[in-house]
Amino acid sequence: MNGVHDMGGMQDMGPVQAEKNxxxxxxxxxxxxxxxxxxGSAWGKWNLDAMxxxxxxxxxxxxxxxxxxxxxxxxxxxxxxxxxxxxxxxLESGRPAxxxxxxxxxxxxxxxxxxxxxxxxxxxxxxxxxxxxxGQRVRGRNINPQTHTRLPxxxxxxxxxxxxxxxxxxxxxxxxxxxxxxxxxxxxxxxxARELWGEQxxxxxxxxxxxxxxxxxRA
Amino acid sequence: xxxxxxxFIANAGAAAxxxxxxxxxxxxxxxxxxxxxxxxSDPALxxxxxxxxxxxxxLVDPKALDALVDxxxxxxxxxxxxxxxxxxxxxxxxxxxxxxxxxxxxxxLGFGGRGGDYLQVVENTPKIHNLVVCTLCSCYPWAVLGLPxxxxxxxxxRSRAVIDPRGVxxxxxxxxxxxxxxxxxxxxxxxxYLVLPERPxxxxxxxxxxxxxxxxxDAMIGVAKVTLPKPGxxx
Numbered sequence: 001m002n003g004v005h006d007m008g009g010m011q012d013m014g015p016v017q018a019e020k021n022x023x024x025x026x027x028x029x030x031x032x033x034x035x036x037x038x039x040g041s042a043w044g045k046w047n048l049d050a051m052x053x054x055x056x057x058x059x060x061x062x063x064x065x066x067x068x069x070x071x072x073x074x075x076x077x078x079x080x081x082x083x084x085x086x087x088x089x090x091l092e093s094g095r096p097a098x099x100x101x102x103x104x105x106x107x108x109x110x111x112x113x114x115x116x117x118x119x120x121x122x123x124x125x126x127x128x129x130x131x132x133x134x135g136q137r138v139r140g141r142n143i144n145p146q147t148h149t150r151l152p153x154x155x156x157x158x159x160x161x162x163x164x165x166x167x168x169x170x171x172x173x174x175x176x177x178x179x180x181x182x183x184x185x186x187x188x189x190x191x192x193a194r195e196l197w198g199e200q201x202x203x204x205x206x207x208x209x210x211x212x213x214x215x216x217x218r219a
Numbered sequence: 220x221x222x223x224x225x226x227f228i229a230n231a232g233a234a235a236x237x238x239x240x241x242x243x244x245x246x247x248x249x250x251x252x253x254x255x256x257x258x259x260s261d262p263a264l265x266x267x268x269x270x271x272x273x274x275x276x277x278l279v280d281p282k283a284l285d286a287l288v289d290x291x292x293x294x295x296x297x298x299x300x301x302x303x304x305x306x307x308x309x310x311x312x313x314x315x316x317x318x319x320x321x322x323x324x325x326x327x328l329g330f331g332g333r334g335g336d337y338l339q340v341v342e343n344t345p346k347i348h349n350l351v352v353c354t355l356c357s358c359y360p361w362a363v364l365g366l367p368x369x370x371x372x373x374x375x376x377r378s379r380a381v382i383d384p385r386g387v388x389x390x391x392x393x394x395x396x397x398x399x400x401x402x403x404x405x406x407x408x409x410x411x412y413l414v415l416p417e418r419p420x421x422x423x424x425x426x427x428x429x430x431x432x433x434x435x436x437d438a439m440i441g442v443a444k445v446t447l448p449k450p451g452x453x454x
Contacts, residue, residue: 005356006354006355007355007374008352008354008355008378008382009354009378009382010374010378011379013375013378013379014375015390016370016375016376016379016387016391017370017373018370018437019368019370022369023292024291024296024365024366032267032270033266034287034366035283035288036270039278039280039284040279048409052355052356055356070262073266073269076269080269080273085273085276085278086273086278090276091269094268094269095272096275096276100276102275102276102277103278104277105277106277106279106280106283108280109283109285109286112283112286112290115287115333116290116295116333117331117332118332119331119335120333120336120409123337150407152407154354154382169408188410193403197382202401204400204401206400206401206403207402210405211407
């Protein structure tokens with residue numbers, strides 16, 4: 001989706017403002033939202049790619065205006081109701097619907113270390129042939145799906161070189177829409193900064209992007 | 220789940236409208252304006268209400284939430300990454316393993332899991348400077364640096380790191396010579412990057428723990444270098 005979230009190369013967003021001694025969470029509610037997103041995902045109703053897409057779907061003006069965890073809250077509400085963990089009515093009332101079944105068991109405090117250790121394993125040990133070889137020149141495909149994609153706009157139509165083949169990974173673009181893992185090779189592709197931005201870029205600078213087979217074509 | 224995209228979006232839209240701040244976001248403001256009096260507008264109150272609903276439905280255990288937040292506020296943070304860097308500076312064999320297979324070498328120190336399932340370590344040298352960004356969202360090596368600072372997630376950083384890395388790094392107070400090659404790493408998949416900064420000159424006599432204390436989060440993202448404390452500064 002050519003959304004405002006795809007920010008690489010945009011200009012006039014102002015200076016980068018770092019905060020001294022920044023806390024992990026600025027308000028307790030931020031940690032609760034962040035944690036609920038994670039614990040909620042343990043029910044298997046959504047994955048990280050779907051979560052990212054839920055954030056991307058926030059309308060652009062709001063996306064830019066909202067704080068980071070406000071966006072997470074919007075996405076969490078979207079996922080909780082859209083994926084059937086709670087109904088819109090329940091959210092409005094703040095109470096479970098009469099007669100609704102109680103889910104059990106949720107992840108307990110003692111299960112948290114295992115949850116963290118489990119991570120988000122998306123590498124797949126399946127035999128899928130790589131379409132490209134290390135050292136090969138490739139072009140980011142000129143695709144403009146209205147759905148989730150991890151191919152940033154700035155790399156589309158641009159020529160780069162395969163630097164590393166990381167093996168077979170779940171394809172985020174389909175996984176975000178629950179349309180299967182479509183496992184395929186994931187690469188580090190090096191794009192010269194001048195290929196991306198023209199003569200204004202420094203001659204030896206480059207940008208490395210992780211792209212899947214379906215994002216690339218022969219150059 | 221066989222939800223079509225159309226249904227998914229429709230459901231999502233309905234859901235968002237249910238949270239009344241999002242009525243602004245996903246429907247016309249005026250249409251939903253009257254709803255605003257029904258719910259608190261303060262995110263803290265809305266989150267409290269959402270949490271109590273999910274707890275009552277058995278979906279979330281509040282003690283598990285406490286444990287998650289506590290872990291990332293107190294246990295998983297940039298000190299993890301600093302240990303890795305210091306080890307690499309004093310142990311050439313470890314550094315070699317670290318650069319060859321970041322995930323495996325970092326697991327030797329006990330780090331990994333969420334936000335660090337697949338780690339790649341990129342080394343800064345006098346001629347090469349690495350910078351990490353996530354232009355599409357906020358991907359960050361949680362397992363070794365904890366949760367990202369606001370600036371890393373900001374539109375300013377995400378937009379400019381790829382097109383104007385020198386300018387961004389300069390805003391952090393670091394001027395890189397023109398002959399230094401900058402490699403920007405855009406975290407577009409589940410691989411996470413850790414920058415191995417250059418060991419500062421004059422640190423030869425420091426022990427591993429002392430070296431780790433010098434390593435900053437910003438240096439491991441690539442917007443700073445590691446420096447020795449100024450003479451006469453800290454005790």
